[in-house]
Structure formats: structure tokens, C-alpha cells
Amino acid sequence: MHDLEDGCLPNALSAVITYGSEAREMGKVRVVLFGVGAMGRRMARFLIEKEGAEIVGAIDISKDKVGRDLGEVVGVNKTLGVEISNDTNAVLSKAKADVMLHTTTSFLKHVYPQIAKALEHGVNVVSTCEELSYPYIVDEPLARKIDEMARRHGVTVLGTGVNPGFAMDTLPITLTGACQKVKAISVTRSLDAANRRVPFQKKVGAGLSPQDLEQKLEEREITGHVGLEQSINLIASALGWELEDVKVAPVEPVIAERRVASKVKGGVTIEAGQVAGLKQSGWAIKEGKRVITLDMQMYMGAEEYELYKIEGVPPINMKNTPCMQGDLSTVAVIVNSIPKVINAPPGLVTMMDLPIPSATPEDMRKYIKK
Ligand SMILES: NC(=O)c1ccc[n+]([C@@H]2O[C@H](COP(=O)([O-])OP(=O)(O)OC[C@H]3O[C@@H](n4cnc5c(N)ncnc54)[C@H](OP(=O)(O)O)[C@@H]3O)[C@@H](O)[C@H]2O)c1
Incomplete structure (x- = not known):
């Protein structure tokens, strides 16, 4: 109150x-x-x-x-x-x-x-x-x-x-409520940028050349997903885990192997060799082991799903497909x-x-x- x-x-x-x-x-x-x-x-x-x-x-x-x-x-x-x-x-x-x-x-x-x-x-x-x-x-x-x-x-x-705030933190935290022990948690969220609004397609660099993406990343005109560190720390704080280290890897481009057309009006069509989107991952170390791993994939043509794996007693494996629509x-x-x-x-x-x-x-x- x-x-x-x-x-x-x-x-x-x-x-x-x-x-x-x-x-x-x-x-x-x-x-x-x-x-x-x-x-x-x-x-x-x-x-x-x-x-x-x-x-x-x-x-x-x-x-x-x-x-x-x-x-x-x-x-x-x-x-x-x-x-x-x-x-x-x-x-x-x-x-x-x-x-x-x-x-x-x-x-x-x-x-x-x-x-x-x-x-x-x-x-x-x-x-x-x-x-x-x-x-x-x-x-x-x-x-x-x-x-x-x-x-x-x-x-x-x-x-x-949705993320941070729900898909990669609150939901997996809630799933641990059914576990007696938790050794490690991993979450993958993979979304097809072809289904997303045009500014989102631009935000993940869809249709750029790899060189142009590199430049936009350097100039921070494109930042990728913000929030993996927040999600990792939310999970750790809920479980009372003291982490030795949290790492977020640099944003990685995904290069198209085939032509992919936008499924939304006015969107981008990408050709093989162009940037399809981005991948990002982050993880946390506790007692020398990786205990939290978060993988975010957002590119044109990606399979749509969220995958939750809790290594624990009992273990939990849960897949949601297609993934939660971000907007x-x-x-x-x-x-x-x-x-x-x-x-x-x-x-x-x-x-x-x-x-x-x-x-x-x-x-x-x-x-x-x-
Ligand atoms: N946690 C999550 O799951 C989640 C999900 C979706 C979005 N987000 C975040 O939420 C934010 C908003 O997303 P969006 O897609 O709505 O962005 P957006 O389309 O860029 O909208 C932001 C709006 O706020 C205005 N604005 C910017 N600075 C302002 C200020 N100082 N005072 C008043 N208005 C201001 C912008 O005006 P101008 O266009 O003139 O700058 C624009 O109209 C982004 O940072 C996005 O990454 C988080």
C-alpha cells in the first residue's frame, strides 16, 4: 500500500x-x-x-x-x-x-x-x-x-x-518457483524481424551491408538489444545468487543466406549477403560456472520461439512458439x-x-x- x-x-x-x-x-x-x-x-x-x-x-x-x-x-x-x-x-x-x-x-x-x-x-x-x-x-x-x-x-x-521485464527474466524466474534446486538457467528468444514493424527492422540493421552495419554499431546509431544485463541481474537477485561476473558479448551480425521479404507493409526485403539482423548473448558466472545464459536472436527469417531450460530438480524445458509479439x-x-x-x-x-x-x-x- x-x-x-x-x-x-x-x-x-x-x-x-x-x-x-x-x-x-x-x-x-x-x-x-x-x-x-x-x-x-x-x-x-x-x-x-x-x-x-x-x-x-x-x-x-x-x-x-x-x-x-x-x-x-x-x-x-x-x-x-x-x-x-x-x-x-x-x-x-x-x-x-x-x-x-x-x-x-x-x-x-x-x-x-x-x-x-x-x-x-x-x-x-x-x-x-x-x-x-x-x-x-x-x-x-x-x-x-x-x-x-x-x-x-x-x-x-x-x-x-516484454524484454527486459518479462520474457527473459520474470517468466523464467516464475518457472523456478516449481523447482527444489536450480543449477543453471538458459533462455533463448528468437524473433523473425520480417514480422515486425519497419523501425524494428531498421533497428536490427536488416538490409544493410555488413560494412555499413559495422559503422552504425561503432557510431552507436544501432545498439542492438538493451537489457540483457538487467534480465540477468533480475534473475540472480530473485534467486539470491551472488554473481562473480556478468558478461554481455558484442552484438553479432546475422548475414542472410537467401532473399527474405518483409511480411509487413513498407518493410525491408533483404538479399543473400546483406545483414538479416542481429544476435546477442549474455551470461553470468557463479562459483566458476555459467549459471545464467541469455540468447537473443532478431533477424529476418528467424524461427520464432522462446526456449526456457532450467537445469534443476525437477528440470524444466519449455518452448513457446511463435514467440511473444514484442509490441x-x-x-x-x-x-x-x-x-x-x-x-x-x-x-x-x-x-x-x-x-x-x-x-x-x-x-x-x-x-x-x-
Ligand atoms: N522494455 C521493453 O520491453 C521495451 C519494449 C519496447 C520499447 N522499449 C523502449 O522504449 C523506448 C520507447 O520505444 P518507442 O519504440 O516508442 O520509441 P520511439 O518510437 O522513438 O518513441 C519515443 C517518443 O518519445 C519522444 N521523446 C524522446 N525524448 C523525449 C523527451 N525528452 N521528452 C518528450 N518526448 C521525448 C520521441 O520524440 P522524437 O521522435 O522527436 O525523438 C518519440 O516521439 C525505447 O527506448 C525502446 O527501446 C522497451
């Missing part, structure tokens, strides 16, 4: 509340979007349809979005009366939001000032920022500062998404986390601090415990 010492319930939740098993009577969960890019737009479309939640503000810096109605930008055929603004303080002061869904960048240092503003306005935050999903390994003083600010303002901050699942994990974050004690939390993840198919207010 949030700290209610000051006698205030968070913003809209302060309406009439009926405790017990009956549905609560209160205002809808008030949501501000910070970032109206690929993910923010998908979250908006999902939330517009969602019972018990309403979008009360939208923030972005992009010149082609600021000043426009959110409904128009996200492509629903109606205006929502929410104008996208680049003035964070003005939006947060007016919105009286319960939660801010934050989708701008992957890096803790960049997101800190954006998240700090929400905290100052007493607004909970759920963010797709990969480094925020386990931020202490990135910048411990900054993570502590966010934690301290969140506690002071009585709100909660979570970094999550759909990220929106799901973020929106489904809203009530858990609102219900959580104040502070900077990880997925390991919250109750087991679950969908929110009913009215969002049903899942709020206070």
Missing part, C-alpha cells in the same frame, strides 16, 4: 471507495503518456478501449506531434480532447494523474529528469526504459535518488516491458502493471518486488486495492 500518512489518496482514487469484495466506486484511473512514439501510440490505442482508465495528458517533444490532438496522432477516428504538449509541468499540474506511462528512451541518465518531474507531481511511473528495469547496475547513486524521491512523494516507479506484449506488460504499481509501497521497484504479473481484462478499477 502507498504511504497514506498525509491522509491523501492518490489523485483520482480519492473518490468514493467501497472496500471489500465489491467493485470499488471511484473515478477512472487517470493516465498521462510521456512519449507518443511507436510504443506510446500503441498504449494510447489500447487504453482508449480499456474500461476504467482514461488518458488525461500526453507529452512529447516531436514537432510533428506537439499541439495536435492525441486521437489524431494515434490514428483513431475521433478527437480525444487531449492535446500533446512539450510542457511536462503544465500537463502534470493539470492532469491530476495516477500514473504516467513513460516511453521515450532506453537509458537511465536520459530518463531521470523526465521521471523526476512525475515524482515531484506525486504521480506513479511505469516506464519502458530498459535500464530502469534493474537500474542499480547502471548508476547506483542515480537509482537511489529516484528511489528516495519516489518514497518522499509517496509514489512508485517501475521499469518493465503487443510490451503494451500489455506496461498497462497490466498499472494497478500493481498503484497498489505497491512507494519507491523504485523492479518486477521482483511486485505480485506475480497478470492480465487486467476487466475494468481497471477492479484491481486497485485502495
Whole structure:
């Protein structure tokens, strides 16, 4: 529960509340979007349809979005009366939001000032920022500062998404719950970039020459997947493992052996010899042995699956195919986390601090415990 010492319930939740098993009577969960890019737009479309939640503000810096109605930008055929603004303080002061869904960048240092503003306005935050999903390994003083600010303002901050946040950490961690002993865990997530949106195909270098990819990697215009270290540390922290070493190998190109056409409109078609996408792996060492291995494969024409192998008592081998669709699942994990974050004690939390993840198919207010 949030700290209610000051006698205030968070913003809209302060309406009439009926405790017990009956549905609560209160205002809808008030949501501000910070970032109206690929993910923010998908979250908006999902939330517009969602019972018990309403979008009360939208923030972005992009010149082609600021000043426009959110409904128009996200492509629903109606205006929502929410104008996208680049003035964070003005939006947060007016919105009286319960939660801010934050989708701008992957890096803790960049997101800190954006998240700090929400905290100052007493607004909970759920963010797709990969480094925020386990931020202490990135910048411990900054993570502590966010934690301290969140506690002071009585709100909660979570970094999550499909990966990091679910497919390569929360799900395998949950599987270990059925094991008496765990010696080692490996997860492979392999996804076919031909099925993914065009910016994703570009993000994995599909269609580039190997030389051009090398240059883009050097210039950090292409970074590959961010979050393997976060997932490894989430798993280790859940199991109480003290790791001797965590390594993430450099991003490896996958070169096409055949022509592969995009399955989405406007996407890339690659020829043999061009870059099909990327492979990345990370692992952790404990007592001289590899105990966690994560393999991420994302290229045009890849087989689609997630494979979970737990070497333990009993062993667990589980394959999910096709793999979880990243965009759909990220929106799901973020929106489904809203009530858990609102219900959580104040502070900077990880997925390991919250109750087991679950969908929110009913009215969002049903899942709020206070
Ligand atoms: N954890 C996960 O599983 C997961 C899943 C999906 C995405 N992600 C991450 O989530 C982030 C967002 O993804 P996306 O695909 O939505 O990215 P995107 O399409 O680039 O959207 C980001 C939006 O935020 C805006 N923005 C950037 N900096 C801002 C600032 N300081 N203030 C206000 N708005 C700002 C951008 O504007 P401009 O275009 O003008 O820069 C853009 O409209 C990425 O870092 C991505 O890697 C994580």
C-alpha cells in the first residue's frame, strides 16, 4: 500500500471507495503518456478501449506531434480532447494523474529528469526504459535518488516491458518457483524481424551491408538489444545468487543466406549477403560456472520461439512458439502493471518486488486495492 500518512489518496482514487469484495466506486484511473512514439501510440490505442482508465495528458517533444490532438496522432477516428504538449509541468499540474506511462528512451541518465518531474507531481511511473528495469547496475547513486524521491512523494516507479521485464527474466524466474534446486538457467528468444514493424527492422540493421552495419554499431546509431544485463541481474537477485561476473558479448551480425521479404507493409526485403539482423548473448558466472545464459536472436527469417531450460530438480524445458509479439506484449506488460504499481509501497521497484504479473481484462478499477 502507498504511504497514506498525509491522509491523501492518490489523485483520482480519492473518490468514493467501497472496500471489500465489491467493485470499488471511484473515478477512472487517470493516465498521462510521456512519449507518443511507436510504443506510446500503441498504449494510447489500447487504453482508449480499456474500461476504467482514461488518458488525461500526453507529452512529447516531436514537432510533428506537439499541439495536435492525441486521437489524431494515434490514428483513431475521433478527437480525444487531449492535446500533446512539450510542457511536462503544465500537463502534470493539470492532469491530476495516477500514473504516467513513460516511453521515450532506453537509458537511465536520459530518463531521470523526465521521471523526476512525475515524482515531484506525486504521480506513479511505469516506464519502458530498459535500464530502469534493474537500474542499480547502471548508476547506483542515480537509482537511489529516484528511489528516495519516489518514497518522499509517496509514489512508485517501475521499469518493465516484454524484454527486459518479462520474457527473459520474470517468466523464467516464475518457472523456478516449481523447482527444489536450480543449477543453471538458459533462455533463448528468437524473433523473425520480417514480422515486425519497419523501425524494428531498421533497428536490427536488416538490409544493410555488413560494412555499413559495422559503422552504425561503432557510431552507436544501432545498439542492438538493451537489457540483457538487467534480465540477468533480475534473475540472480530473485534467486539470491551472488554473481562473480556478468558478461554481455558484442552484438553479432546475422548475414542472410537467401532473399527474405518483409511480411509487413513498407518493410525491408533483404538479399543473400546483406545483414538479416542481429544476435546477442549474455551470461553470468557463479562459483566458476555459467549459471545464467541469455540468447537473443532478431533477424529476418528467424524461427520464432522462446526456449526456457532450467537445469534443476525437477528440470524444466519449455518452448513457446511463435514467440511473444514484442509490441503487443510490451503494451500489455506496461498497462497490466498499472494497478500493481498503484497498489505497491512507494519507491523504485523492479518486477521482483511486485505480485506475480497478470492480465487486467476487466475494468481497471477492479484491481486497485485502495
Ligand atoms: N522494455 C521493453 O520491453 C521495451 C519494449 C519496447 C520499447 N522499449 C523502449 O522504449 C523506448 C520507447 O520505444 P518507442 O519504440 O516508442 O520509441 P520511439 O518510437 O522513438 O518513441 C519515443 C517518443 O518519445 C519522444 N521523446 C524522446 N525524448 C523525449 C523527451 N525528452 N521528452 C518528450 N518526448 C521525448 C520521441 O520524440 P522524437 O521522435 O522527436 O525523438 C518519440 O516521439 C525505447 O527506448 C525502446 O527501446 C522497451
